[in-house]
Amino acid sequence: MESGDWADAFEYAGEELRMEMIEKVEALLDAADVADRVVGEVLFKKDGMPKPKEASSEIK
DSSP states (O other): OTTHHHHHHHHOOOOHHHHHHHHHHHHHHHHHHHHHHHHHHHHSSTSSSSSSGGGGSOOO
């Protein structure tokens, strides 16, 4: 999508293909919303993040 290929394809696509492209993007956005919510719940709950001494590897 960042390359602009999606926009070019959308511009030249027929109505049916445009609708399919929009549906795929909507599905991606829905998945991103779910991932954002779930990751946020895990990261920000009280016991979600391990204490630094419990981490399996040191962040460098």
